[in-house]
Amino acid sequence: MAGGPAPVSVLRLAARACAEDATLDHAAALRKAAARLQLALDPRFTTVDHERLTAEIRQYQLVFRQEQSAALRHLREEALRAMAFFAAFSPRLVGAVLAGTADRQSTVTLHLFADPPEAVLHFLYEKEIPFRESERQYHYRGGRTQRATVVSTVAFDVPFDLVLFAVSAIREAPLGAGGAVIPRASAAKLAELLADEADKT
Structure with missing residues (x-):
């Protein structure tokens, strides 16, 4: 990844993992999702990525976990x-x-x-x-x-x-x-x- 916030693919994969395991640390979920997709996370955007992941988890739960x-x-x-x-x-x-x-x-x-x-x-x-x-x-x-x-x-x-x-x-x-x-x-x-x-x- 070219030095920006986490792409949607990483966020969605991490959101699914967090939705399935509410105890999963969000930062760890992002790192694992990025590694699985062979992408790098820019630490400068950690806070932004966390906020976007929280929103993505809500959306996932709304759609798949009513x-x-x-x-x-x-x-x-x-x-x-x-x-x-x-x-x-x-x-x-x-x-x-x-x-x-x-x-x-x-x-x-x-x-x-x-x-x-x-x-x-x-x-x-x-x-x-x-x-x-x-x-x-x-x-x-x-x-x-x-x-x-x-x-x-x-x-x-x-x-x-x-x-x-x-x-x-x-x-x-x-x-x-x-x-x-x-x-x-x-x-x-x-x-x-x-x-x-x-x-x-």
Whole structure:
């Protein structure tokens, strides 16, 4: 490829792979698709390629995976329900459920904010909610990195990842795939999104 964004052939092949496996990393899907088609990706267009791939995944699911729409709405409704439960921690929805590329196997990811972040753990203990802890490293502009506690749990058969941040971290979202800032949505924004979808049906 002559130094430009990923061609449509790469995007479509990567979109199909991501639609069939919601856990597949988008950057990895693009690299594998390009290698299969014997094309080279220009790293200068990583962010653009990621955004175009997200749009291509939505289109693929709309055409070939119509049941995905109902699954996505269910996950968004459960996310809104959870955000009301965690209202004290200013929850923000992120990831595939917000982007619209999730399917019924996807995990709902929420960013929660508290001082200290471990206050969320105490809240879960008080509510007697079982969970599993792990860590995830996030990257920020300027090369800064930060490790955050991730709490994994299941509610109403829906898997959740709760990522715990200090309250100050709500002002700056970390970077996601391709170096773009991770989009976040408040409960009010998610409710608006659901209402817009209902109007279209």
